[in-house]
Amino acid sequence: xxxxxxxxxxxxxxxxxxxxxxxxxxxxxxxxxxxxxxxxxxxxxxxxxxxxxxxxxxxxxxxxxxxxxxxxxxxxxxxxxxxxxxxxxxxxxxxxxxxxxxxxxxxxxxxxxxxxxxxxxxxxxxxxxxxxxxxxxxxxxxxxxxxxxxxxxxxxxxxxxxxxxxxxxxxxxxxxxxxxxxxxxxxxxxxxxxxxxxxxxxxxxxxxxxxxxxxxxxxxxxxxxxxxxxxxxxxxxxxxxxxxxxxxxxxxxxxxxxxxxxxxxxxxxxxxxxxxxxxxxxxxxxxxxxxxxxxxxxxxxxxxxxxxxxxxxxxxxxxxxxxxxxxxxxxxxxxxxxxxxxxxxxxxxxxxxxxxxxxxxxxxxxxxxxxxxxxxxxxxxxxxxxxxxxxxxxxxxxxxxxxxxxxxxxxxx
Amino acid sequence: xxxxxxxxxxxxxxxxxxxxxxxxxxxxxxxxxxxxxxxxxxxxxxxxxxxxxxxxxxxxxxxxxxxxxxxxxxxxxxxxxxxxxxxxxxxxxxxxxxxxxxxxxxxxxxxxxxxxxxxxxxxxxxxxxxxxxxxxxxxxxxxxxxxxxxxxxxxxxxxxxxxxxxxxxxxxxxxxxxxxxxxxxxxxxxxxxxxxxxxxxxxxxxxxxxxxxxxxxxxxxxxxxxxxxxxxxxxxxxxxxxxxxxxxxxxxxxxxxxxxxxxxxxxxxxxxxxxxxxxxxxxxxxxxxxx
Numbered sequence: 001x002x003x004x005x006x007x008x009x010x011x012x013x014x015x016x017x018x019x020x021x022x023x024x025x026x027x028x029x030x031x032x033x034x035x036x037x038x039x040x041x042x043x044x045x046x047x048x049x050x051x052x053x054x055x056x057x058x059x060x061x062x063x064x065x066x067x068x069x070x071x072x073x074x075x076x077x078x079x080x081x082x083x084x085x086x087x088x089x090x091x092x093x094x095x096x097x098x099x100x101x102x103x104x105x106x107x108x109x110x111x112x113x114x115x116x117x118x119x120x121x122x123x124x125x126x127x128x129x130x131x132x133x134x135x136x137x138x139x140x141x142x143x144x145x146x147x148x149x150x151x152x153x154x155x156x157x158x159x160x161x162x163x164x165x166x167x168x169x170x171x172x173x174x175x176x177x178x179x180x181x182x183x184x185x186x187x188x189x190x191x192x193x194x195x196x197x198x199x200x201x202x203x204x205x206x207x208x209x210x211x212x213x214x215x216x217x218x219x220x221x222x223x224x225x226x227x228x229x230x231x232x233x234x235x236x237x238x239x240x241x242x243x244x245x246x247x248x249x250x251x252x253x254x255x256x257x258x259x260x261x262x263x264x265x266x267x268x269x270x271x272x273x274x275x276x277x278x279x280x281x282x283x284x285x286x287x288x289x290x291x292x293x294x295x296x297x298x299x300x301x302x303x304x305x306x307x308x309x310x311x312x313x314x315x316x317x318x319x320x321x322x323x324x325x326x327x328x329x330x331x332x333x334x335x336x337x338x339x340x341x342x343x344x345x346x347x348x349x350x351x352x353x354x355x356x357x358x359x360x361x362x363x364x365x366x367x368x369x370x371x372x373x374x375x376x377x378x379x380x381x382x383x384x385x386x387x388x389x390x391x392x393x394x395x396x397x398x399x400x401x402x403x404x405x406x407x408x409x410x411x412x413x
Numbered sequence: 414x415x416x417x418x419x420x421x422x423x424x425x426x427x428x429x430x431x432x433x434x435x436x437x438x439x440x441x442x443x444x445x446x447x448x449x450x451x452x453x454x455x456x457x458x459x460x461x462x463x464x465x466x467x468x469x470x471x472x473x474x475x476x477x478x479x480x481x482x483x484x485x486x487x488x489x490x491x492x493x494x495x496x497x498x499x500x501x502x503x504x505x506x507x508x509x510x511x512x513x514x515x516x517x518x519x520x521x522x523x524x525x526x527x528x529x530x531x532x533x534x535x536x537x538x539x540x541x542x543x544x545x546x547x548x549x550x551x552x553x554x555x556x557x558x559x560x561x562x563x564x565x566x567x568x569x570x571x572x573x574x575x576x577x578x579x580x581x582x583x584x585x586x587x588x589x590x591x592x593x594x595x596x597x598x599x600x601x602x603x604x605x606x607x608x609x610x611x612x613x614x615x616x617x618x619x620x621x622x623x624x625x626x627x628x629x630x631x632x633x634x635x636x637x638x639x640x641x642x643x644x645x646x647x648x649x650x651x652x653x654x655x656x657x658x659x660x661x662x663x664x665x666x667x668x669x670x671x672x673x674x675x676x677x678x679x680x681x682x683x684x685x686x687x688x689x690x691x692x693x694x695x696x697x698x699x700x701x702x703x704x
Contacts, residue, residue: 272532
């Protein structure tokens with residue numbers, strides 16, 4: 001301790017303190033010019049794990065959305081930067097990464113997540129800190145009043161929309177329906193959606209089997225499913241579970257007896273097991289590149305993606321990355337900056353058309369009202385080229401009555 | 414619930430068990446004779462599936478893939494033994510465990526780099542596509558083939574171990590390596606062969622599983638867990654144990670799937686817990702074995 005009056009000694013500690021203070025100096029004036037600051041968007045997604053293929057497509061498309069905006073001079077004159085983080089498909093990891101993005105990287109908003117549990121974890125963090133979060137996970141529990149906040153937006157389709165559209169195309173009055181369902185939130189939500197649609201149409205359930213999440217073998221469920229003698233088998237699971245379940249159902253000759261229907265037919269899983277296995281399987285989708293013959297937005301999105309990715313085509317989950325980030329940036333543009341309340345307001349008023357036609361966020365729960373595609377997997381001989389995977393059976397335009405009502409979700413109306 | 418459904422369910426349980434038996438067998442042989450807990454077993458199962466797929470597309474025939482992949486990956490296993498595992502004999506059991514654990518990460522990541530992290534289709538051989546009418550129901554031809562092939566492999570393995578001179582040396586080497594060396598047997602070569610056999614069996618399991626599920630870099634992790642459960646139930650190091658436990662687990666999963674499908678995965682762990690409580694050394698294990 002230097003006594004008063006003694007000459008101040010230069011210790012290591014004071015040197016370090018001095019150095020760090022002077023290092024901070026050039027950064028100071030920036031605070032005064034916050035308007036010129038780069039806009040930072042956090043993007044947590046499961047780059048490792050079983051959904052890695054879908055996650056990578058999300059990142060590519062999110063980067064594309066950012067690039068297109070920057071090429072046009074950015075948002076309100078400010079450049080946009082995307083900060084991608086690997087959430088490892090783990091809720092804890094996602095919460096940590098999101099917190100880091102907010103506290104350390106000072107992001108202005110968060111977009112991303114793929115799985116329902118991870119999305120809830122991200123939402124917990126963003127909600128508590130008043131940061132805008134645009135979810136692109138195909139589960140909509142965060143729209144229900146108990147998890148909702150005014151900062152929470154849901155760009156992806158939800159189970160209710162997809163199952164209703166798929167059921168309309170595949171079920172008829174008096175048909176018998178069996179269900180094979182993954183035993184976790186996603187599967188339960190899809191099952192609930194299908195059963196609701198069945199009631200409307202007048203089709204009967206003849207049985208439902210819940211399978212453990214991430215099972216590799218489905219053969220043990222097949223004899224019983226076949227003994228139920230349904231007309232339609234609905235398989236409600238995600239990722240590799242979908243590929244394995246359909247493949248093994250086909251091995252058991254299920255397709256000779258009944259039609260296979262899925263709530264969401266996945267581009268990458270169809271690639272993973274080949275055309276013969278998926279032939280004739282019907283499922284919902286948010287996007288398919290073949291929409292370009294019907295939609296100018298799809299053609300423009302495909303062209304931009306091809307130019308940026310060496311001629312590759314964008315996938316279903318990729319499109320979510322694009323529209324999730326794209327709609328947020330459009331709202332920031334309208335709000336003239338990143339001020340959270342103004343951007344929330346702009347998102348609620350936003351009418352956007354980025355990949356497939358007009359979309360908007362419903363006011364009460366911030367669910368994106370959008371079109372739902374119903375696709376049928378083509379047989380090998382009908383494919384014009386290797387990207388020609390699906391035929392579009394229906395393209396239902398988005399309307400508010402596709403969604404569960406605001407009051408059903410617990411929102412004040 | 415009629416009888417034909419229960420018989421069909423039993424059959425799918427046996428087909429499921431057959432793949433479990435083949436993979437658990439490789440694990441238990443290597444542990445029983447070398448004292449090595451091979452944590453890379455699942456990764457080698459996955460490598461086997463990729464090798465089978467690659468060789469099948471190269472030669473245009475599934476059968477070449479089925480024949481060559483286990484031999485090739487078995488030889489790769491020998492390389493692993495010769496270069497890495499050999500140095501750790503005589504040390505604590507944790508050392509080879511950690512080594513193979515690390516190795517499994519390298520193998521999975523390597524496959525991701527070469528083949529990508531997306532799943533790849535593994536077509537069923539054309540001769541075995543479709544179902545066979547058993548009178549009481551339809552069953553996939555391919556799964557029946559798997560049951561038969563596994564039975565043949567088990568028979569061949571049993572004959573080799575019990576009825577040939579090589580088998581005699583292997584069995585003796587597992588019991589007392591020092592005496593074997595005194596008798597002039599190069600025990601190092603025996604261990605090399607055993608490790609190669611274990612890895613070859615893992616690869617065979619991978620090729621057989623390929624047409625039943627999609628092939629992807631993570632397919633081995635679940636298999637490793639299942640193989641360990643089967644090995645523990647059967648008794649570490651016991652070949653008969655692996656066969657009995659594999660079939661038992663397959664049939665249990667299948668029967669539980671009939672009555673309480675959401676419990677299908679848990680049942681094998683429940684079975685393991687019960688066996689460990691009643692017979693800690695496993696059904697056919699030797700008490701107090703430390704290898």
